[in-house]
Structure formats: structure tokens, C-alpha cells
Amino acid sequence: MTMVNEEMTDKKDNTKNKEETTDNKPDPQAPKHSLRLKLRLGPCPKLKEVRLMVIGKSKRGKSSVANTVLGEDHFSVSSSFSQNIYSGWHQLTRDGRSIDITEMPTDLSSDEAARPLITITPGPHAIILCFRCEQFFTPEDYYAYTTLKKWLGSHFSKYVILAVSGLDNIAGDGAEDMVRNSFVPILRELPSPDRFICLDNTANWDSRRQQGDKLLRLVDQVANDNGGGHFSNxxxxxxxxxxxxxxxxxxxxxxxxxxxxxxxxxxxxxxxxxxxxxxx
Ligand SMILES: Nc1nc2c(ncn2[C@@H]2O[C@H](COP(=O)(O)OP(=O)(O)OP(=O)(O)O)[C@@H](O)[C@H]2O)c(=O)[nH]1
Ligand SMILES: [Mg+2]
Structure with missing residues (x-):
């Protein structure tokens, strides 16, 4: 399999210009590329047209995350374990930018994958990889990541943002940092430990829109890191x-x-x- 990505400009070292804070004591157990590395992201250009692929295993909150980003309910959310079929693509304009989102379950056959891939053309600016945080990070989550990497190609990692839903279920001081730390095995394979967001998709719409804005700022950052280009294969x-x-x-x-x-x-x-x- 060959990965092709003509528009991407490789960055040799994405962490070079970022600052490390020393407000937390180092944890000797934590990997080097850990969450203690708090990055101050400078403002980066806001994409006028954003294409996002929201991908993950069944019931990982893909549709809920997509709705949080859109700021409205468009994707259908369900708790029942019915057949995991492709449920859609939506596009709308929010805060002056056009947002194009495709939901992609991971367990589609090659034929079934056609529809989501057609709707994401010419390619997503970011790939939002969805997980749930109730059990923190599991070996199954890592397997899901490595399987996708094989399936989509290794360049996929440069576009990935981890979106972990269910923050409401683990409320408490430092909950988000704990979840983030548990995802370090994947985060250290990404260009920056900032490629992470914890979400509460059960919150009211004001809060969800703010969370959506935060995720969109991360998307701008990913696009900026990739020279404004998008993923393709x-x-x-x-x-x-x-x-x-x-x-x-x-x-x-x-x-x-x-x-x-x-x-x-x-x-x-x-x-x-x-x-x-x-x-x-
Ligand atoms: N408590 C809580 N529940 C959530 C959150 N996000 C999603 N859910 C619930 O998780 C279930 C699955 O959410 P979906 O958004 O439909 O997940 P999905 O990955 O699109 O599911 P499929 O498309 O059916 O595979 C639903 O019952 C949601 O209400 C969250 O942040 N907190
Ligand atoms: Mg769904």
C-alpha cells in the first residue's frame, strides 16, 4: 500500500518552538513525551473551509462529537447496539467557516467505506479519533489506533486528534489530565501531545459549542502544522x-x-x- 500526500509540508520537528512549563513536579514513571509538556499554542490561521473525518469503533461517541463540533444536532446518536452502519455526512457554516464532517466507523468493509471516503474528498484536514474515557486507556484503544494506521497509511498520524468523550462520568479535579496521561501511548506517536481533547457531550449547548470551538482551534493547529494541507491516500x-x-x-x-x-x-x-x- 502506498500513502500519497502531495499537499503536506513535512515539519522536521513540531515540538521545537514550543515551551515547556515546569509547574508540575516531574513524574519519573511518565514517558518523556508526556502531558507535563504543556504547550502554548500561538494563534494560527483559521481555516475557512474545514473537512473532518470523525472515526472510531462503535459507540465511542463519534456522532456526539460531530454534533458538538457543528454546535447543533445533525448526526443521530444512539445507545442501542444496532447494526453499526454509516450514518452520515453533514456540512454547515458556523462562525463564518464551512464545516464538512464525515462519520466513519472502523468496522466497515472496503465497499461500505466508499461512501464516507467520497464525502470526505479531497481529504480531511484532521482525523478525529474517538474514544471513551470511563475506563481510561485500554489495550483495545491502542489496537484500534494501530489498525487504523495500517489501514489509512502511516501519514495518518500527522492528522490525528484524540477526542475522548464521557468526561462527565469522571468529574473531579485533574480528571482531564488523568485521562490525557493514560493516552500517552498514542499521544507520543503523534507530532504533538496537544492533539488531545476530552469532551462532555451531555453538557448544555453553550458548553458544547465552547468545546467544539476548542476542538476547531486544534484542527487549525493541525492544518497549520501540515502546511495548510490535508490528509489523502x-x-x-x-x-x-x-x-x-x-x-x-x-x-x-x-x-x-x-x-x-x-x-x-x-x-x-x-x-x-x-x-x-x-x-x-
Ligand atoms: N455520558 C456521556 N455519554 C456520551 C457522551 N458522548 C456520547 N455519549 C453516549 O454514548 C452513546 C453513543 O454515542 P454516539 O455519539 O451515538 O456514538 P457513535 O460512535 O456515533 O455510535 P455508532 O455510530 O452507533 O457506532 C450515546 O448513548 C451517547 O449519548 C459523553 O460525553 N458522556
Ligand atoms: Mg454514530
């Missing part, structure tokens, strides 16, 4: 090629995506175009 590029063809026939990108989500025949046109591609 062979399959997404192939879908983008078909998208360009369809755009040339006078439809808008949003119209095409909507038709694909609604199960229009157009999905088969894309699938045919990409029938020989593996995911990454």
Missing part, C-alpha cells in the same frame, strides 16, 4: 478524480456528496472508478 485521490469529473458536469460538490449519502446511483459511478484501489 490513493483511494481518496481516486474518488477526488471522479469528483472533479462530476464537478465539470455542473453539479456542486455539496450536491454530489448529498446524492452519494442518500444512496443515489452516483455512489456506484464512484465505486466503479475506484474498483481496483485499496484503501491506502
Amino acid at each position: 490513493r483511494k481518496i485521490r481516486s474518488f477526488e478524480q471522479e469528483m472533479q469529473y462530476q464537478l465539470g458536469r455542473g453539479k456542486t460538490r455539496a450536491e454530489i456528496k448529498r446524492r452519494v449519502v442518500d444512496g443515489d446511483d452516483l455512489e456506484h459511478v464512484f465505486a466503479k472508478q475506484c474498483s481496483s484501489c485499496v484503501v491506502s
Whole structure:
């Protein structure tokens, strides 16, 4: 499998210009790349158009996180263990920027993955990897991360933000730091330990929108770290090629995506175009 990402500008060392605070005593058990490294993010350019892929195993809060980012309920949230099917793509404008979100369960077959991948074309600025925090970090979570890395390609790590939902269930001083520390095994594989957010998707909308804004600032940071580029791979590029063809026939990108989500025949046109591609 080949990862292709033409737009990304590699950063040799993303942590170079960031400052370390010394307000907490060092924990000798903690890995070097730990949460004691509190980073002061400078303001970075706000993306006018944001594309996000919200990905994770079943019931990890993907739809809830997507709604928190959108600031409104659009994705359907469910606690029942019904079939884990693709539930959507939504786009809206919030605070002057267009937000395009695709939800992607991890247990889709290659055929089923077509719809979410078409709706994320030309590629996500950030990949929001969803977990729950009630049990803190588990070996299963690490397995989910490494499996995705194999599936999407190793460049995927440069775009990942960990979004851990369920903060309301572990309330208490320092809860977020404890959760964050438990995720260090994944965080140390990412370009920066800042690629993390804990969320309470049960909070009121004022609070959820603030959490959504915080997540969007992280997305701006990820895009900035990647030279303003976005993630792509062979399959997404192939879908983008078909998208360009369809755009040339006078439809808008949003119209095409909507038709694909609604199960229009157009999905088969894309699938045919990409029938020989593996995911990454
Ligand atoms: N307590 C609590 N529950 C949450 C939180 N976020 C999500 N949930 C609940 O977790 C369950 C699953 O949430 P979803 O957002 O549907 O998760 P999902 O990953 O999209 O689920 P599927 O698409 O069905 O795989 C729902 O009952 C949500 O209400 C949170 O921050 N706190
Ligand atoms: Mg969902």
C-alpha cells in the first residue's frame, strides 16, 4: 500500500518552538513525551473551509462529537447496539467557516467505506479519533489506533486528534489530565501531545459549542502544522478524480456528496472508478 500526500509540508520537528512549563513536579514513571509538556499554542490561521473525518469503533461517541463540533444536532446518536452502519455526512457554516464532517466507523468493509471516503474528498484536514474515557486507556484503544494506521497509511498520524468523550462520568479535579496521561501511548506517536481533547457531550449547548470551538482551534493547529494541507491516500485521490469529473458536469460538490449519502446511483459511478484501489 502506498500513502500519497502531495499537499503536506513535512515539519522536521513540531515540538521545537514550543515551551515547556515546569509547574508540575516531574513524574519519573511518565514517558518523556508526556502531558507535563504543556504547550502554548500561538494563534494560527483559521481555516475557512474545514473537512473532518470523525472515526472510531462503535459507540465511542463519534456522532456526539460531530454534533458538538457543528454546535447543533445533525448526526443521530444512539445507545442501542444496532447494526453499526454509516450514518452520515453533514456540512454547515458556523462562525463564518464551512464545516464538512464525515462519520466513519472502523468496522466497515472496503465497499461500505466508499461512501464516507467520497464525502470526505479531497481529504480531511484532521482525523478525529474517538474514544471513551470511563475506563481510561485500554489495550483495545491502542489496537484500534494501530489498525487504523495500517489501514489509512502511516501519514495518518500527522492528522490525528484524540477526542475522548464521557468526561462527565469522571468529574473531579485533574480528571482531564488523568485521562490525557493514560493516552500517552498514542499521544507520543503523534507530532504533538496537544492533539488531545476530552469532551462532555451531555453538557448544555453553550458548553458544547465552547468545546467544539476548542476542538476547531486544534484542527487549525493541525492544518497549520501540515502546511495548510490535508490528509489523502490513493483511494481518496481516486474518488477526488471522479469528483472533479462530476464537478465539470455542473453539479456542486455539496450536491454530489448529498446524492452519494442518500444512496443515489452516483455512489456506484464512484465505486466503479475506484474498483481496483485499496484503501491506502
Ligand atoms: N455520558 C456521556 N455519554 C456520551 C457522551 N458522548 C456520547 N455519549 C453516549 O454514548 C452513546 C453513543 O454515542 P454516539 O455519539 O451515538 O456514538 P457513535 O460512535 O456515533 O455510535 P455508532 O455510530 O452507533 O457506532 C450515546 O448513548 C451517547 O449519548 C459523553 O460525553 N458522556
Ligand atoms: Mg454514530
